[in-house]
Amino acid sequence: MKGWLAKWTNYLKGYQKRWFVIHDGMLSYYRNKQEMSHTCRGTISLVSAAIHTEDSCNFIISNGGTQMFHLRARSEVERQRWVTSLALAKDHSIRKQENEEDVAFEVSVQDAQTEQEKLLKTLATKLDDVKTCNDLVEKHSQALKRCLNELEQCESVEGECRNIMKQVNERATLFRITSTNIMKTSGEYLELANSLYNQWARMLDHEHSQRLKLEEQLEQLARQHSHLEKCAKEATSGGTWASYQAVSEGDDDEFFDAPEETAVDFVLSMPQKKRTESTASEGNDFSGDSSGDEDEDPQYKEANVVRRKKKNSVDTKPPSTKDPCSDVEEVLSPGAARKRRTCIPEKPSHSISLWSIMKNCIGKELTKIPMPVNFNEPLSTLQRLAEDFEYASLLDKAAKCESPQQQLVYIACFMVSSYSTTSNRTGKPFNPLLGETYECDRTDDLGWRLISEQVSHHPPMLAQHCEGRKWRVWQEFTMTSKFRGKYLQIIPLGVVHLEFPELGYHFTWKKATTTVHNIIVGKLWVDHHGDVEIVNHTTGDVCHVKFQAYSYFSRDSERKVTGVVTDAQGQAHWVLQGKWDSKIEALKVVNTQSTKGSKPVFETATPKTIWKRVAPAPEYEKMYNFTVLACQLNEPEEGIAPTDSRLRPDQRLMEEGNLDEANNIKVQLEEKQRLVRRQREAETEAAARMGRPYTPYEPIWFKKDKDPITGNPIYMYKGEYWNSKEKQEWSRCPPIYLD
Numbered sequence: 001m002k003g004w005l006a007k008w009t010n011y012l013k014g015y016q017k018r019w020f021v022i023h024d025g026m027l028s029y030y031r032n033k034q035e036m037s038h039t040c041r042g043t044i045s046l047v048s049a050a051i052h053t054e055d056s057c058n059f060i061i062s063n064g065g066t067q068m069f070h071l072r073a074r075s076e077v078e079r080q081r082w083v084t085s086l087a088l089a090k091d092h093s094i095r096k097q098e099n100e101e102d103v104a105f106e107v108s109v110q111d112a113q114t115e116q117e118k119l120l121k122t123l124a125t126k127l128d129d130v131k132t133c134n135d136l137v138e139k140h141s142q143a144l145k146r147c148l149n150e151l152e153q154c155e156s157v158e159g160e161c162r163n164i165m166k167q168v169n170e171r172a173t174l175f176r177i178t179s180t181n182i183m184k185t186s187g188e189y190l191e192l193a194n195s196l197y198n199q200w201a202r203m204l205d206h207e208h209s210q211r212l213k214l215e216e217q218l219e220q221l222a223r224q225h226s227h228l229e230k231c232a233k234e235a236t237s238g239g240t241w242a243s244y245q246a247v248s249e250g251d252d253d254e255f256f257d258a259p260e261e262t263a264v265d266f267v268l269s270m271p272q273k274k275r276t277e278s279t280a281s282e283g284n285d286f287s288g289d290s291s292g293d294e295d296e297d298p299q300y301k302e303a304n305v306v307r308r309k310k311k312n313s314v315d316t317k318p319p320s321t322k323d324p325c326s327d328v329e330e331v332l333s334p335g336a337a338r339k340r341r342t343c344i345p346e347k348p349s350h351s352i353s354l355w356s357i358m359k360n361c362i363g364k365e366l367t368k369i370p371m372p373v374n375f376n377e378p379l380s381t382l383q384r385l386a387e388d389f390e391y392a393s394l395l396d397k398a399a400k401c402e403s404p405q406q407q408l409v410y411i412a413c414f415m416v417s418s419y420s421t422t423s424n425r426t427g428k429p430f431n432p433l434l435g436e437t438y439e440c441d442r443t444d445d446l447g448w449r450l451i452s453e454q455v456s457h458h459p460p461m462l463a464q465h466c467e468g469r470k471w472r473v474w475q476e477f478t479m480t481s482k483f484r485g486k487y488l489q490i491i492p493l494g495v496v497h498l499e500f501p502e503l504g505y506h507f508t509w510k511k512a513t514t515t516v517h518n519i520i521v522g523k524l525w526v527d528h529h530g531d532v533e534i535v536n537h538t539t540g541d542v543c544h545v546k547f548q549a550y551s552y553f554s555r556d557s558e559r560k561v562t563g564v565v566t567d568a569q570g571q572a573h574w575v576l577q578g579k580w581d582s583k584i585e586a587l588k589v590v591n592t593q594s595t596k597g598s599k600p601v602f603e604t605a606t607p608k609t610i611w612k613r614v615a616p617a618p619e620y621e622k623m624y625n626f627t628v629l630a631c632q633l634n635e636p637e638e639g640i641a642p643t644d645s646r647l648r649p650d651q652r653l654m655e656e657g658n659l660d661e662a663n664n665i666k667v668q669l670e671e672k673q674r675l676v677r678r679q680r681e682a683e684t685e686a687a688a689r690m691g692r693p694y695t696p697y698e699p700i701w702f703k704k705d706k707d708p709i710t711g712n713p714i715y716m717y718k719g720e721y722w723n724s725k726e727k728q729e730w731s732r733c734p735p736i737y738l739d
Contacts, residue, residue: 001085003078005029008070015072022046022085025093027061027069044069046090047097048459051083051696052704052713059083060713063459084684084694091681094458116197123193127186137179144172222521225486338444340632344378346622348657373662377427377624378655380645382438382452383633384429385464385477388418390629392448392468394611399470399500404536405573408543408565411498411507412534412576413584413611416545416561419512419528420613423559423581424625426516426524430651432462433673433736435700438645439721440633451721455699457673461494463702465717472499476714483519490514495710508709509534512547527559528580537709540568547580564602575602583612639725643700643733668738700732 001022006015007029018029021036028043030036044067052060056076062068073079148169391414398410432454441449450466461478475496482489492511499506512530529549535542545563561584563576572592578584587604594600616627623631634646634655645651650669653662684694702715724730 001082001089003082004074005082006072008072020071020082022089025089025096027086027089029069042069045093046086047093049086049090050456050459050461050713051086051090053079053083061086062712080693084688087694087696088681088684088688090458091677091684095678095681116200120190120193120197123186123190127183127190130183130186134179134183138176141172141176145169148172218520221486225518225521341635342628342631344623344626344631344634344655345657347624348659371428373430373650373654373659373666375428376430376654377425377626378430378634378651379630380430380432380436380438380648380651381477382432382436382454382462382464382645383440385452385462386438386440386450386633387421387627387630389446389448389450389466389473390421390627391417391611392446392466395468395471395473395498396447399468399503404505404539404541405565405567407500407505408507408534408536408541409574409576409586409610412543412545412563412565413586415496415509415532415534416578416580416584417611417613419580420582421625421627421630422514422526422528424621426526427624430645430648431460432645433457433648433669434676434697435643435734435736436645436648437641437643437701437721437733439640439725449722451701451717453699453701455702455715456697457677461715463699463715463717465702470500470502472501473497474717486517486519486521488516488519490516495707495714497709504538506537506709507534508537515549542566543576545576572600572602575604577607578611581613584610586610639728641721641725641733642730643736647737649737665738672738673736700734 003020004017005020007018007020008014009016018031018041019033019036020027020029025046026043027046027049028040030039030041035041044061044063046061048063050062052062054060057074057079058070058072059079059082060068060070071082073082148165394410394414394417398407398414401407401410434454434457436454438452439450443449448466448468450464452462452464454460454462455476456478459478461476463474463476465474466472473496476494478493480491480493482491491513495508495510497506497508509532512528512532515527515529516524517527518524527550528547530547532545532547533542534545543563543565545561548560548562550558550560557579559579559581561576561578561580564572565574565576566572572589575587575589576584577587585607587602587607589602589604591603592600593603614627616625620626634651636646640646648669650662650665653659653665680697687694699715701718701721703718704713705716706712707714724732
């Protein structure tokens with residue numbers, strides 16, 4: 001489809017008329033029709049695009065990142081035509097891409113040449129058909145003209161009828177001219193295909209050689225990386241650092257190394273000894289807390305007691321063959337509404353070649369790579385995001401704070417704590433099916449409950465809503481990924497919202513970037529880096545948190561996190577420091593010294609530990625390095641929705657250690673999901689042919705709304721799930737799993 005649309009440019013020019021074209025899964029625009037042959041002003045891929053309608057004439061197309069088109073049609077009918085065409089083009093592109101992914105094969109140059117020859121023969125055959133049709137049209141047109149001429153010469157025919165016959169004669173002539181143009185155009189197309197044949201063959205040969213060259217480079221890179229690891233081990237075990245540095249100088253540094261002066265944006269200066277006591281008592285607002293704040297979390301208080309008892313008795317009692325988690329369960333049980341498990345079956349030991357799978361996936365989205373369950377952990381992405389609330393007690397403390405700056409300290413620690421479980425967790429969670437949900441009701445012991453749903457499959461997107469006693473958190477999570485051979489970079493998209501209804505405070509922030517290193521060779525390890533800005537949109541207070549990227553050549557410690565809390569005027573009140581996998585400390589700013597052209601120097605009080613990670617017991621390494629909460633997320637439960645992740649058969653089989661059967665069920669589930677999508681495509685095409693409006697997929701428990709802060713479309717919770725669970729009314733849930 002092609003035509004004119006108004007596109008928003010900026011606040012000075014507003015909407016400008018542009019020529020838009022939908023072709024081959026892409027939406028492109030030009031200033032006018034003449035530019036189509038040489039200049040394209042912008043293009044957006046429809047495979048990962050989201051289409052939102054605002055009103056009768058306006059609609060938005062976004063690829064989930066920074067690219068977004070705000071468009072306006074002349075009428076509601078024209079807007080609906082464009083939206084329908086865009087949706088159809090998107091579905092066709094997704095289907096084409098899935099077919100390419102399902103059948104993994106390499107196209108050789110000879111196969112490509114054969115295909116091109118078949119194409120040219122087909123075009124020649126079609127051209128002959130057009131010529132035949134043109135001869136028939138010419139024949140019937142001449143016969144029609146002779147009949148009409150005879151009728152015109154008939155005197156008994158009245159003048160009005162003679163005029164009508166003349167019009168019919170003119171239309172027949174136009175029809176003949178049109179058929180001639182069709183034949184001419186088809187001939188030109190055949191000539192063009194013949195002229196481009198050699199060019200296509202050369203391009204295909206070049207792409208094939210480039211792919212072979214890239215595979216060789218990746219293999220060489222993997223060998224170099226393995227050699228670097230050996231040198232690093234020798235350096236740390238007594239080898240010479242000079243030899244390791246000499247080997248590393250030729251390596252392409254992907255560890256985001258930065259000069260020392262850019263590591264932090266401020267300098268800390270502890271107060272003098274005579275001021276220490278006063279600042280420690282007057283400058284620290286966390287007098288009611290202790291350095292072991294995590295012990296107050298009801299989930300871990302008793303577990304810590306058990307762990308300390310184990311540690312004290314390890315030298316006096318013989319080893320026990322009892323379940324390592326059974327005594328934790330006995331301690332957690334008293335006073336709780338229900339008993340929850342603290343263990344899952346141990347991870348089976350199966351070896352598989354990662355290189356054989358990943359070498360054909362370079363440049364593809366992580367969520368579109370068909371991976372066996374051997375690389376997964378028995379949790380879905382919906383459940384994995386529920387682990388963000390492992391230390392939700394920090395939000396309960398933030399709700400009690402009177403100072404908005406002190407609130408930001410707790411919120412920042414809560415945000416950082418969500419990354420603590422990734423330090424030794426490298427398993428990939430299951431990609432949720434469209435319509436898959438997950439509920440986690442921990443009101444009885446932890447004081448919060450959440451509901452999540454997979455609201456979109458291309459691009460993959462989930463919506464989550466969690467409510468505590470005095471706070472609410474919701475987010476729309478999606479991501480983009482970049483695979484570059486030796487590392488995988490995951491860039492989360494979407495905004496996290498936090499609200500304290502009683503105080504009227506509304507906070508937002510975005511997640512940091514995650515990089516998984518040693519994809520091909522070596523031990524996998526995870527790092528988080530980037531800047532996160534937590535904003536209080538009510539008071540204007542801001543907390544700037546920096547995740548420092550780790551580098552072999554940096555003097556900073558790994559997994560380092562720094563931050564500063566400022567008010568609406570930019571004055572610093574608190575400084576944060578620590579590591580995202582262990583603990584975060586807060587320091588009250590008692591004095592600030594700043595000079596022009598240099599970093600500000602903060603004089604602070606005694607540091608106070610606000611958050612400290614509760615590490616799992618050593619035996620949890622055999623269970624995918626799950627924490628206690630992670631072990632409980634996939635625990636079977638009655639009364640949940642039939643679309644809940646805990647009812648997913650392949651995930652349950654993997655947790656039980658049956659990997660072969662889990663892989664078979666996973667393939668069946670994915671094939672069923674594709675079949676449902678194809679049926680929806682057929683219904684969409686039928687609706688377009690009949691002129692009916694196109695109705696896209698609608699989530700069950702969430703609805704598309706306007707973000708009150710950013711103004712962008714966002715999926716918001718309808719507020720109906722828990723009532724439906726109480727009534728056990730699940731009629732709206734689709735059968736997404738196998739029958």
